[in-house]
Amino acid sequence: MDFLRDVVGDALALLGVFGSELREVLGLTVVVSGAATVIGAALGIPLGIALGAGRFRGRGTLTVLVNTGMGMPPVLAGLLLLLLLWSEGPLGSWGLLFTPQAMIAAQSLLAIPIAAGVTAGAVRALPPDALEQVHALGLTRRARGVVIGREVWPGVVAGVAAAFGRVVSEVGAVLVVGGNIQGETRVLTTAIVQEARQADFGAALALGMLLLLIALSVNGVLTWLQFREKT
Amino acid sequence: MTDLLLRDVLVDLGGLRVEIDRFEVAAGSRLVLFGPNGAGKTTLLRLLAGRIPGGHTGACAYLPQRPWAFRGRAGRTLRLGLDGAAHARAKDLVAALGVEDLLDRPTRSLSGGERQRLALARVLARPEDVVLLDEPLAAIGAADRPRVAGVIIGTLAGRTAVIVTHDRDEAVMLGDEMAVIIDGRIRQRGDVRSVFGLPADTELAAVVGVGNAVSGSVAAGEDGLNEVDLGEITVWGMGELPVGSPAAVLFGGETVTVHAGRHGSPGSARNCWAGRVDRVRDVGRLVEIVVDVGVPVVALLTPGSAEELGVRIGAHVTLAVKATAVRVVPR
Numbered sequence: 001m002d003f004l005r006d007v008v009g010d011a012l013a014l015l016g017v018f019g020s021e022l023r024e025v026l027g028l029t030v031v032v033s034g035a036a037t038v039i040g041a042a043l044g045i046p047l048g049i050a051l052g053a054g055r056f057r058g059r060g061t062l063t064v065l066v067n068t069g070m071g072m073p074p075v076l077a078g079l080l081l082l083l084l085l086w087s088e089g090p091l092g093s094w095g096l097l098f099t100p101q102a103m104i105a106a107q108s109l110l111a112i113p114i115a116a117g118v119t120a121g122a123v124r125a126l127p128p129d130a131l132e133q134v135h136a137l138g139l140t141r142r143a144r145g146v147v148i149g150r151e152v153w154p155g156v157v158a159g160v161a162a163a164f165g166r167v168v169s170e171v172g173a174v175l176v177v178g179g180n181i182q183g184e185t186r187v188l189t190t191a192i193v194q195e196a197r198q199a200d201f202g203a204a205l206a207l208g209m210l211l212l213l214i215a216l217s218v219n220g221v222l223t224w225l226q227f228r229e230k231t
Numbered sequence: 232m233t234d235l236l237l238r239d240v241l242v243d244l245g246g247l248r249v250e251i252d253r254f255e256v257a258a259g260s261r262l263v264l265f266g267p268n269g270a271g272k273t274t275l276l277r278l279l280a281g282r283i284p285g286g287h288t289g290a291c292a293y294l295p296q297r298p299w300a301f302r303g304r305a306g307r308t309l310r311l312g313l314d315g316a317a318h319a320r321a322k323d324l325v326a327a328l329g330v331e332d333l334l335d336r337p338t339r340s341l342s343g344g345e346r347q348r349l350a351l352a353r354v355l356a357r358p359e360d361v362v363l364l365d366e367p368l369a370a371i372g373a374a375d376r377p378r379v380a381g382v383i384i385g386t387l388a389g390r391t392a393v394i395v396t397h398d399r400d401e402a403v404m405l406g407d408e409m410a411v412i413i414d415g416r417i418r419q420r421g422d423v424r425s426v427f428g429l430p431a432d433t434e435l436a437a438v439v440g441v442g443n444a445v446s447g448s449v450a451a452g453e454d455g456l457n458e459v460d461l462g463e464i465t466v467w468g469m470g471e472l473p474v475g476s477p478a479a480v481l482f483g484g485e486t487v488t489v490h491a492g493r494h495g496s497p498g499s500a501r502n503c504w505a506g507r508v509d510r511v512r513d514v515g516r517l518v519e520i521v522v523d524v525g526v527p528v529v530a531l532l533t534p535g536s537a538e539e540l541g542v543r544i545g546a547h548v549t550l551a552v553k554a555t556a557v558r559v560v561p562r
Contacts, residue, residue: 133299133350135282137312138290138357147311151302 010202011209021182026210028100029187033168033214035104040111040163045156048116049145052123052152053131066120069113075172077109082176098179103187106173111163118162122155123148154226161222168214188214234258234361234391240285242274249274249415258360261384261392263406263423267438271415272395273365279393280363292357296365296395298350305341306334309353321356327382328352329375343370348379355386362392368401377472377561380404399427400560403444403479411435424479436519442483443529446562449478456501457559463525466552467501470559477562484519486556487530490549491540500551504528508546511537518542522550 014022050056051063083089085097096102126148134147149156171189178185180194188211195204235256242249249271256262264272273296278286280293301308309325310318325331328348333341341349347370355362364383371379383405394405402409403423410420419431426435427444447461449472457470459480466480493505506524513519518537521527528550532542542548 127299129295129297130299132277132282132295133301136280136293136295136354138292138359139312143312147301153302 007201007205011205014203014206015209022206022210024183025186025188025191025207026214028185029168029189029211030214032100032103032174032187033107033164036107036111036167037160037164039104039108040115040167041160043108044112044115044117044159044163045119045149046145047112048119048121048156048159049123049148049152051116052120053126053134053145053148063120066113066116069109070117072110072113073172074106074110074170075176078106078173078176081106081109081173085177097177098181098185100178100185102177103174103185106177107167107170110170110173111167114163114166115159118159119149119152119156122152122158125155126151157222157226161219164218164222165215168211168218235279235287235289235393237278237287240278242278242283242285244274247271247274247415249278251275251278251417254410254417256391256393258391259389261387261394261405261407263402263409264393264395264412265397265402265409265426265439266412267397270412272397272412274415275412276363276365276393276395279361289361290359291361291363292354292359293363294350294354294365294367296369298346300338300341300346303338304334305330305336305338305349308338309334309349311353313353313356314358317356317358321352324352324355324382324386325349327385328379344372344375347371351379351383355383360390362387362390364392364394364405366396366398366401367394367405368396368398376400376404381561399440399442399444399481400558403427403481404560404562411438413438427481440483442481443487444479444481445526446477446479449474449476449559456554459559461526464504466557467554468557468559469555472559472561478559479562480557480559482552482557484529484531485517486552487528488551489520489522489530489532489536489540489542490551491546493547493549501554502552502557503549505547505549508542508544508548511542511544520548522548524550 051059051066081102084091085094085102086092130151134144137147139147169189171193174187175190178190180186180190188207192204192207195207237251237254240251247269264275266272277283280291281288301311309321313321325334328351330345330348333345338346351367367383368376368379396402406423409423409426410417411426412418413434419426419435424444424446427439427442445461447459449457450460450465451458452471452474455469455471456467457472457478459466459468459478468480470478472478504524506522508520509523509527510521511518517531518534520530520532520542522530530550
């Protein structure tokens with residue numbers, strides 16, 4: 001019991017000091033996962049609405065890809081991006097490997113299918129009467145999508161929350177394309193791996209608490225958004 | 232001129248099969264699609280709305296069955312799909328339909344009838360010349376139906392409309408012409424009162440109900456009764472419409488009593504007309520006769536009483552109907 005008490009004590013002490021290293025790691029985590037979630041939502045929500053309500057060729061194939069993407073191992077997403085960004089790879093000249101941009105790209109790959117899949121599920125759950133009425137409004141395809149998105153708003157928010165939850169907690173993708181470089185590409189999850197490996201459990205736990213805090217606050221806001229609109 | 236046309240359409244939606252050789256609606260007329268549940272009325276309307284492949288492709292204003300209540304305040308959902316001019320018309324219609332006070336409320340807090348009126352205002356305000364309505368009065372209470380029907384007819388002036396219903400009163404109030412659809416096929420088409428009055432066969436008679444629907448105008452009113460002038464005769468029925476307004480009288484063939492010869496007034500019936508038998512035929516267990524009393528009136532008799540009365544084509548008979556068996560509805 002002394003061991004655990006010491007670890008928790010160390011963690012709380014570190015959080016109390018909240019040194020520059022901790023602040024950097026926290027900041028980069030919020031930026032990288034936040035940007036990836038925004039990109040994932042911007043591309044995934046329209047994709048999900050199209051998959052759920054649209055009738056177009058290739059819809060089935062795309063649905064299978066999205067559903068597979070929802071369960072894609074982050075480390076594999078990281079590896080695929082690594083191959084593209086490697087110095088001899090097709091996008092090697094961009095020089096993005098081991099940068100926050102590469103980490104954002106990798107996490108976006110994970111966020112898009114989640115946002116799309118959850119949104120599509122919500123749209124499919126709409127009664128046929130709703131889609132019939134949407135079509136009867138005589139709108140353009142884009143405007144129809146907006147109306148449908150509004151109708152399934154709580155589902156869309158759930159998709160964004162799930163996407164954020166996935167990217168902020170994953171370790172594989174950011175580790176492979178980011179490299180966990182101190183002061184440059186280290187985020188909460190990769191830092192936890194690092195500290196745990198070095199048996200610095202107090203620091204690892206402090207980072208873990210921060211991660212939980214981010215997840216709690218983001219989901220708190222999103223849940224409030226879902227509950228706010230009772231109509 | 233034809234505004235709506237379908238040709239050689241076959242739709243099979245897993246069990247429900249709709250087969251149309253040719254279906255057209257003249258520009259500026261109002262056609263009611265009438266039939267039992269599951270007959271294919273809505274499928275045909277969705278074909279016309281372009282919601283099923285192979286159907287009509289022109290622009291139309293379309294009210295689906297059970298209008299969906301969109302998220303948000305009623306006033307906001309009223310605007311969906313409408314430009315400025317149409318939105319202004321929609322607001323006028325909302326007032327005419329008596330729901331203008333509800334615009335600040337969330338749509339989902341509204342009752343079925345209120346939602347229906349909101350959806351009607353949004354559809355009728357649209358600029359398209361072709362209007363397709365699926366059971367427009369379905370959720371509207373009986374007392375409000377004449378008012379809502381009046382608003383609908385007013386906005387349909389000069390436009391081409393197809394209206395789905397399985398309700399007799401709704402058909403009479405809203406249609407000029409009527410097509411009866413059974414098992415996915417159009418079985419009879421004609422003006423509303425002739426189809427109701429003279430269904431082409433027993434199956435159609437079972438669907439439309441053997442009866443009378445005749446149009447005229449209100450000549451008098453007293454104690455919840457209206458006298459409707461049909462030209463050659465007048466009919467008393469249950470109604471409270473203002474004198475001079477256009478109306479239709481509805482009464483079933485089974486409510487008409489038939490007396491041999493030309494009596495004055497047999498019994499207590501308020502409506503009593505003499506005429507000659509025009510047509511006699513068997514409709515299942517009963518005999519249906521059509522008597523020309525100035526307008527054709529359909530009466531149903533048991534085979535026994537038909538024989539007793541000596542009913543045959545050309546025979547003089549007197550018909551009587553109690554005013555309480557007649558409904559007077561606005562046209």
